[in-house]
Amino acid sequence: MRMYPAFVVSFIFICLALSPSSLAEQERVTRLTIFPDDLALVEELREVRVKAGLTEISFGPVPKGLILDSIYVEAKGCENVGGEFITNSFVSWKIRSPTDGLVPLRIAYLTTGLTWQLSYQVGIGEEDGYMDLTAWATVDNKTKIAFPGVYLTLQSENSFFPPKEEELSGQEDISRLAPSSRPLPIIPYPVTLRQGEKKRFVLFSTSQIPIEKVCLFDADKYGQEVREELTFKNSQEQGLGISLPPGPVYIYEFTPGGRMSFLGIANLTEIPPEAQARVYLGQAEDLEGERVQTRYYQLETSEKEYGFRIILRNRGDRLRKVRIVEHFYGEWEILNSYPAEYLQMKDAILYEVEVPPQGSYEIEYLARIK
Numbered sequence: 390m391r392m393y394p395a396f397v398v399s400f401i402f403i404c405l406a407l408s409p410s411s412l413a414e415q416e417r418v419t420r421l422t423i424f425p426d427d428l429a430l431v432e433e434l435r436e437v438r439v440k441a442g443l444t445e446i447s448f449g450p451v452p453k454g455l456i457l458d459s460i461y462v463e464a465k466g467c468e469n470v471g472g473e474f475i476t477n478s479f480v481s482w483k484i485r486s487p488t489d490g491l492v493p494l495r496i497a498y499l500t501t502g503l504t505w506q507l508s509y510q511v512g513i514g515e516e517d518g519y520m521d522l523t524a525w526a527t528v529d530n531k532t533k534i535a536f537p538g539v540y541l542t543l544q545s546e547n548s549f550f551p552p553k554e555e556e557l558s559g560q561e562d563i564s565r566l567a568p569s570s571r572p573l574p575i576i577p578y579p580v581t582l583r584q585g586e587k588k589r590f591v592l593f594s595t596s597q598i599p600i601e602k603v604c605l606f607d608a609d610k611y612g613q614e615v616r617e618e619l620t621f622k623n624s625q626e627q628g629l630g631i632s633l634p635p636g637p638v639y640i641y642e643f644t645p646g647g648r649m650s651f652l653g654i655a656n657l658t659e660i661p662p663e664a665q666a667r668v669y670l671g672q673a674e675d676l677e678g679e680r681v682q683t684r685y686y687q688l689e690t691s692e693k694e695y696g697f698r699i700i701l702r703n704r705g706d707r708l709r710k711v712r713i714v715e716h717f718y719g720e721w722e723i724l725n726s727y728p729a730e731y732l733q734m735k736d737a738i739l740y741e742v743e744v745p746p747q748g749s750y751e752i753e754y755l756a757r758i759k
Contacts, residue, residue, distance in 0.1 A: 421503075421539040421582075423528065429503035431536075437494040439467065439486040449479030452500075452533035459499035464492050502532035505543050507573075507592070507636040509657060511619070511668065513600070514643055520600045520621070522629075524592040526573075530582040538579040541590070545573060545634040545659075573631065595628035604673045606701065607714040608680040615676040615701070615711065619668040623660045633660040638668055675705030676744070684755060694724070696755040703744040713740040713752060720759035727753050 422430040437446075446462060462469065462482045470483040486492065505528045512521040526543055530536065574593050582588060600621045607616075619640075623629045640652040653671055660666045684696035703709050716737045723731075723738065732739040744750045 419536065419539040420542065421536055422542045422544060423503050423505050424544045427501045427504055429500050430497065431500060431534075432495070432497040435494055436491045437464065438491055439464065439484070439489070441486055441489050443470065443483050443485055445481055445483050447479055447481040451478055451480060454500050454502040454532050455534075456499045456501070459497075461495070461497040463495040465494075466492055500532055500534070502530070504529045504531075507543075507634050509636055509638040511638055511640045512643065512649075513619075513641070513652075518599065518601075519597050520619070521594070521596040522598055523594040524633075525589050526576075526592045527587060527589050528582060529587045530585065533584055535584050536580075536582040538581060541576045541580050541582075543573045543592070545632055573634070598627045598629070602670070603667075604676060604709055604711045605714070606678040606699065606711055607716075608678070608699070609714075609716045613678050613680065615673040615678045617670040617673040619670055621666050623662055623664050623666050625662075630662050632662060633657065633666070635659050640668070640670065673709070673711075675703060676709055676711065677702040677704070683753065691759065693758045694755065695758070696753065699752040700749060701742070701744045701751075702749045703746055706746045708746060709744045711742055711744055711750075713742065714738075715740075715754070717756065717758065722757050724755040724757055726755075727751075 418434045420430075420432045422432075424430070444464075444467075446464075448460065451457065457480060460472075460480060462472070462484070464484045464486070467484040467486045470485055472480060472482040505526055508525050508527065510523045510525070512523075514520065528541070528543075576590055576592070580588070580590060598621050600619055603618045603620055605611075605616045605618055606614075621627065623631075623633055635656065635658050638655045638657050640655060642650050642652055644650055655669045657666070657668060679700040679702075681698045681700070682695065683698050684694060686694045688694065697715070699713055699715075701711055701713075714737050718736065723733070726738075728740065728742070730740075732741075738754075740752055742750050742752065
């Protein structure tokens with residue numbers, strides 16, 4: 390049998406930089422998708438020069454953290470003959486081309502060592518009712534790979550389902566390895582991540598988001614504290630409408646004199662699209678709450694009756710609106726209530742009352758639980 394030598398193309402794992410002798414005069418496109426749980430997908434598109442017959446494509450040295458079994462090589466119009474491990478540090482693939490020339494080449498692999506975290510900055514305007522929101526992504530590259538000029542995507546989904554083997558054939562886009570749900574905004578310009586570098590990027594910035602400051606008393610969850618919270622809707626109409634991952638929120642406020650004050654740091658839980666977001670601002674100034682049980686009675690059946698009195702005191706000089714939430718479990722009904730107006734939800738009731746300056750307000754109810 391006559392043996393044909395293979396044309397050799399070598400790669401170095403600095404974001405798969407191709408040797409100049411075989412790289413076409415065309416910029417490569419590299420995409421980097423970082424998932425939670427220390428996993429990232431690197432996808433590179435470029436053109437490579439091949440010879441008629443066999444061309445060997447080798448990679449190395451392989452950096453620590455790169456998952457060897459995940460390396461995917463596809464040269465358009467060429468047959469993938471097979472791959473092998475040359476040494477512990479090098480891997481090689483052979484492709485067969487019918488002609489000499491340039492062909493589009495797609496290379497993808499999974500690696501560990503890339504993580505990201507999100508933090509937020511809130512700026513409340515001089516006039517209550519609106520805020521500016523900026524999201525910062527901090528990416529930590531602990532790999533031995535440099536990523537110059539990559540297009541970065543962050544995924545907030547923890548789930549990862551590899552496609553079936555047959556789905557990787559033909560012209561399928563390997564970027565489908567990334568979960569399609571809950572992507573964060575793609576940074577629209579190429580970024581550079583050096584080896585061992587931690588870098589921050591502005592993921593998005595939205596201004597004039599309608600907000601409401603709410604005073605909340607929820608004794609079951611927060612004890613006797615009257616909390617002040619900032620609420621807003623995560624909707625497209627407000628310039629948002631994407632899944633907001635959890636992260637710290639740094640809250641600033643502009644005073645009437647034009648100065649900025651720091652209100653504190655809160656933790657944002659994950660906010661799905663179109664959901665209401667709540668950011669804790671601290672204990673409400675000049676407001677005090679107290680919850681006292683007034684009745685508990687075990688009926689001859691398995692039913693129970695109990696009642697509570699809630700007292701809100703306002704030490705300040707202005708009228709304060711307060712929301713009060715009372716939670717229930719199982720089958721329940723309200724037998725009587727003062728005030729009579731409340732919002733009944735699935736497992737709770739909600740009062741909205743006004744507490745006068747230098748005054749107080751009392752709520753009392755009686756409930757039956759089955």
